[in-house]
Amino acid sequence: MDAATASTALLTDRYELTMLQAALRSGAAQRHSVFEVFTRRLPDGRRYGVTAGVGRVLDAVENFRFTPAQLDWLADQQVVDEETLRWLADYRFRGDIRGYGEGECYFPGSPIMVVEGSFAEAVILETAILSVLNHDSAIAAAASRMTAAAGDRPVIEMGARRTHERAAVSAARAAYIAGFGATSDLQAGFEYGIPTTGTAAHAFTLVHDTERDAFTAQIESMGRGTTLLVDTYDLTEAVRTAIEVAGPDLGAVRIDSGDLLMLAHRVRRQLDDLGAQKTRIVVTSDLDEYAIAALAAAPVDAYGVGTSLVTGSGQPTCSMVYKLVARAASADRDAPLVPVAKRSAGAKASRGGAKWAARRLDADGVAEAEIVGTGPVPTDLRERLLHRELVRGGEVVGREPLTEARERHLRSRGQLPLSATQLSRGEAVVPTDYLGG
Helix, strand or coil: CCCCCCCCCCCCCHHHHHHHHHHHHHCHHHCEEEEEEEECCCCCCCCCEECCCHHHHHHHHHCCCCCHHHHHHHHHCCCCCHHHHHHHHCCCCCCEEEEECCCCEECCCCCCEEEEEEHHHHHCCHHHHHHHHHHHHHHHHHHHHHHHHHCCCCEEECCHHHCCHHHHHHHHHHHHHCCCCEECCHHHHHHHCCCECCCCCHHHHHHCCCHHHHHHHHHHHHCCCCEEECCCCCHHHHHHHHHHHHCCCCCEEEECCCCHHHHHHHHHHHHHHCCCCCCEEEECCCCCHHHHHHCCCCCCCEEEECHHHHCHHHCCCCCEEEEEEEEECCCCCCCCEEECCCCCCCCCCCCCCCEEEEEEECCCCCEEEEEEEECCCCHHHHHHECEEEEEECCEECCCCCHHHHHHHHHHHHHCCCHHHHCCCCCCCCCCEEEECC
């Protein structure tokens, strides 16, 4: 069974199922409930978050079905009792999900995703939903900072060898949503249609007797539009050899080590002197958003980012939580919803009530507040609501091409105050205001 169709039912914490068992016994399992995904704060130093992983959540919910082998294992391990196993055997999520569109920016308190159904069917989705959203949104936030720093220059995702093999695929997807132009990961290209790119590593040069032999072989195989890696031995000599072999129509050279700012200027001058004015310069080597910003004035045409991207550039999670915010007064189908909330003394308190969200813009079209409310939506905010319908009655209705999520992110980020893309530390660039309870 491949990753796209494999059951996601055991991608969960044990206590989800033990809560289910107890709720089935108490009668609370059938109470209509509303769960909400949000974060209480942004990662340290971040000014905005980026919603990513929504499409993968829809896949996870659709495939959240227990196989006979999984049920047998749960029985063998005595995780839950026979009644609960019978309930799980027929499990299908039949509720509703709405949430921020993929690529949309978010802030502390934003109701990023709302899951509505019986307590039983909604509670066991918690871990699967959070694991996807926390990972993908962290990657997308880092990627957004990198593409903002890069401006019009393309950024390539190349972090597959720096993380778990499946995390690499989802990271490439999240990075593409946030503006990366391509990935080195072929599985990401296969699953999600993301453009792929890549030519050769230092090993290719080293396996040949001379650098000239390696360049000649690559040009003959891939054509003059390829990218030659020029820092295996002597950079200046390699650039000269590259143009001698490929001619002035060489597509690009890649620099993967050293002082990239100085070397980019030196290589640009050399290429121009050799008549290769159109040959581009690609730089790699442990780049992050700060290194990209530092190269803004350098004659660089594209960036390749690996480790920093797939690790969230130091912030590998968004600390999103999945909290019950409303539940029916009883198990009766017509029972009214009652707001509920955690009332801890520390920073973990939450706000009750099923919520909507809208973003208020000023006269210049710049976001000035994230409005989160319960009850009726004010007339002036109805055109600015952020939630999209994702699942209706258990059926996925909110799938969309990655290109739409990518375009949404550019629009959303473009509406933020200019300080949003500054790399200096600061609070959320848009405040969250609450209406209603």
